[in-house]
Amino acid sequence: MKYRKFGRTGLQVSEVSLGFAFTSEPIPVLTMALDAGINLVDTAAGYGDSEDRLGTALKACKRPIMVETKFGGRPWPFNPKDKAALRKSFEDSLKNLNLDSVDILMIHEPDRPGQYDWYDDYKNFTGPVTELMQELKDEGLIKFLGLGGTTAYEMANVMDTGQFDVVLSAFNYSLLWREAEQAIIPVAKKHDIAVICASPLQQGWLIRRWDDEVNNGASWLS
Numbered sequence: 001m002k003y004r005k006f007g008r009t010g011l012q013v014s015e016v017s018l019g020f021a022f023t024s025e026p027i028p029v030l031t032m033a034l035d036a037g038i039n040l041v042d043t044a045a046g047y048g049d050s051e052d053r054l055g056t057a058l059k060a061c062k063r064p065i066m067v068e069t070k071f072g073g074r075p076w077p078f079n080p081k082d083k084a085a086l087r088k089s090f091e092d093s094l095k096n097l098n099l100d101s102v103d104i105l106m107i108h109e110p111d112r113p114g115q116y117d118w119y120d121d122y123k124n125f126t127g128p129v130t131e132l133m134q135e136l137k138d139e140g141l142i143k144f145l146g147l148g149g150t151t152a153y154e155m156a157n158v159m160d161t162g163q164f165d166v167v168l169s170a171f172n173y174s175l176l177w178r179e180a181e182q183a184i185i186p187v188a189k190k191h192d193i194a195v196i197c198a199s200p201l202q203q204g205w206l207i208r209r210w211d212d213e214v215n216n217g218a219s220w221l222s
Helices: 026-035 050-061 083-097 128-138 152-159 179-191 211-216
Strands: 003-005 012-014 040-042 066-071 102-108 142-149 166-170 194-198
Touching: 026 050, 050 066, 050 083, 066 083, 066 142, 083 102, 083 128, 102 128, 102 166, 128 142, 142 152, 152 166, 152 179, 166 179, 179 194
Parallel strands: 040 066, 066 102, 102 142, 142 166, 166 194
Antiparallel strands: 003 012
């Protein structure tokens, strides 16, 4: 496994990380990842029971790995401006993960005002969530602040405030889509923000060739 400097965090992170969103066998999966040299795993409050499964695996494996999780979607109905509820959600994340702190805490879907109305100030992208994240950092409960989203051009605007250390861009860097290359990476270079390109295989769609479907015009691909 090769490792890279992770932006301005100063961390050395494996070139391949582990996404825990759809993991049904948590202990074997985490064990294999650790054996391969992976040292960063991603989860989120909004990924069903992903945090619980990862917590079970972390407790069983008892080997060091950096963990990132995300605000968003919990508790339901979710109010992204309820600071007390956000803190409770984070406390639940720590409990689920069997951890006292996490390395990276992200705002989930920070770029979709129609989904989560995170901010009071949409010029500077600040609100209760950013206030709380800084408080949690000051309390030593998180080390770095991050963003995890899917709309590359909108998320680039949030990144350009310089508030965040890490960005996870999902589905935007692959053989089919290059939005992250055009929008995310230039802003990340400007602020020395670490970049995670999530799902470069489009959730498995790009693990094989689709010659027959392309040549014969499969309707569901059009």
